[in-house]
Amino acid sequence: MPVVQIFDKELAPSKIQALKFGLWIGMASIVMLFGAFTSAYLVRKPVGNWYEFKLPIQFFYSTLIIIGSSVLLEKAFKSFRSHDLKNYQLFMFISFFAGIAFLATQVIAFKAMISQGLFIDLNVSVSFLYVLAGMHALHVIGGIIVMIISLTTALAVRPLINEMNILKLDLLRQYWHFVGALWIYLLIFLILQ
Amino acid sequence: MSAHHNHQDQDVLIEKLGYDDHFHEHHEGDKYQMNFLTKYIFSMDHKIIARQFLFTGIFWAIIGSAMSIIFRLQLGFPDASIAWLKPLLGKWITINDAGMGSLEPEFYYALVTMHGTIIVFFVLTAGLSGTFSNLLIPLQLGARDMASPFLNMLSYWFFFLSSVVMFYSLFLSTGPFSGGWTGYPPLSALPQASIGSGAGMTLWLVSLALFVVSVLLGGMNYITTVLNLRTKGMSLWRMPLTIWAFLVTAILGLLSFPVLFSGFLLLIFDRSMGTSFYLSDIFVNGMALDRIGGSPILYQHIFWFLGHPEVYIIILPAMGIVSEVLSVHARKPIFGYRAMVYSILAIAFLSFIVWAHHMFMAGVNPFISNFFVIFTLIIAVPSAVKVFNWISTLYGGNLRMNTPMLFCIGFVSMFISGGLTGIFLGNSAIDIQQHDTYFVVAHFHIVMGVAAFFGMFAGVYNWFPKMFGRFMNDTLGKIHFWCTMISAYAVFGPMHFLGMAGVPRRYYRFDNFEAFSGFDVMNQFITIAAIFGFMAQLVFVVNFFWSMYKGRKVTEQNPWGSNSLEWTTPIDAGHGNWPGKIPTVQRWAYDYGKDGIEYTQQHVPLREGEEHSSH
Ligand code: HEM
């Protein structure tokens, strides 16, 4: 199924451009989504009835993990581009597991919150945390699904190093850095608040 | 007989100057059109998808306006029996001992709510922008299709799913959502708040969430296509104004719909997880809820941050269509092309910083309101620039008074009338009196409802030949126009008076209020005018479907003598739009009457000694 129509380098800034461009637009709308959540947070907080609590420590571990995962994916991408398939497979693999570990750590963080009685309906300050981290996790899961696809091709069949596959990996990498950065933004936002 | 044998001269030009992208050699594009299912149902061809949006839009327009007739009957004739509607509405009509059938108040609210939701989102967003962005973006830019035909198809099917869910909600035993199209909490946040707040509201949210997905998929495609797939020579400043409008509309959608989505998500949490984002100090049946600390105003902020751009998402495509069609049928270049583009951009930018003018009366700090008053009033400037340019385009033109042209002129008239009342409402001090009255209803129906419908009609009448290879009947079209024009003013004109007298919107009946009981006759008049206007739309529907099969056939490729590229395709354009090469663009889209030549299409090179029109 042709997901992208054929078009010519001379005609358009090329297909590469269009695909990347599409991704950036998608990211822009995700930025608006989280922008809305965090603005809602800012508008709601001064109204009062705001329960203060400490962020679970696991959020800091998960931050390290997602940064690590990004670095590894970057390495995987570089290896792929320089035809170093062995390292590519290795880094892809670890990066993927780091992604899973990130999600697991988030789950543990929420378990810890629940055990302290910080339920989603306790106070709106707690609800916000669930919404922010939860929506972020959904976006990570989206990236993980794409990773699973590229991982199966990376491990099962011998991946073909051509322009299209480099591009696909590049898109995944950009998106992954983006969700990583998004998490760091959310964390800093929560700390400052 | 295929079209390009009739018009050798044009094909020669494309053959000679066109660009060969070897599209049909790959047959990549052609192969997904093999059977009926992939050709007409799960099609990835933008021209088919455009028609799917249009048909679904027409379906919803009929339902949405029929609803308004039912609640208008209630407002105009609260004491008349509507027992005859019982077969249609079932238990929502109660019949008393005397045989008098009356509309259940709950269902009255549901009708008003559904009318607004359906017309705003399904008809004037999906039906308008979905139809014409899909049809015209590839055709007018010289592209084979959208950047991602697959996502484009998904965009339609998400809209379809969203429609199915909303349609289903109409038949719930507790009725559809009934808390107003804006879905304000607490009515929307507490399932026990009213009968429509339960399952009806849940389906409303599901439907609109699917709708947001559709808008985002579509918008991503429109933007990517416009910025990356233009044919050779089609610089941004040579694009027809339709494309500019669709581009900016898509950007607005991509930036504002995610925000709506986030607002809905918090609402869903409040409904199902016991959170209190929007809830505080609520009493239901005298019992206080334990949900405290939330703020319903927060929802209003989020909603109107989308809501105001949304009204421009509705009107910008109509403006683009009107600019193009007006110029074609006035046989004159559009006046102030660049000013038109800049005003689109200015309106789009400003539309993000005026949302609180919907909340002047919601307890927002009056000092903050001043900020919103200023920017709201500034929007009148680019709007006035556009109006000035449309009128100047008409001035001294060689006007063809056909149906598309009439609807364009009607659009300009409506936009002026409705825009003027916006300036009243935009002043927070005047709005104290006007807010939530029929003055607001009059304002937005004229400036948005009727005007956007007019833009849509202009587009349908004008591009019907491209979509179906036949013309719509012009006499029926004119009847449709005049009846609609007259009834629109007859319906919404008097509402200004109601509003100035303080008559509130969304009330079930007025005769039991001392202050508003003097308006019986006016309300009856409005209702009769609305029924007349509804009938006029049936003329359109009949004309539309009759013309699809029986209309006068299009025999020439470019029946309107129009400059833009869609008219260089064969009459019945197949997949990939152009059978051979794609045209390359040599000039802007508005060389009408230049050097005494009636029109020069965009793919025609400069004549000897000719210079580019400065624009
Ligand atoms: C000159 C430009 C305009 C100004 C200054 C303006 C101002 C306003 C203001 C202040 C309100 C809120 C009134 C109230 O609720 O008390 C309002 C309502 C509204 N306006 Fe406008 N407007 C303008 C143009 C438009 C346009 C072009 C559209 C649509 C295409 C539009 C659509 C609406 C809608 C839909 C509402 C009411 C929504 C609702 O409460 O259900 N307006 N306008």
Ligand SMILES: [Cu+2]
């Ligand atoms: Cu507004």
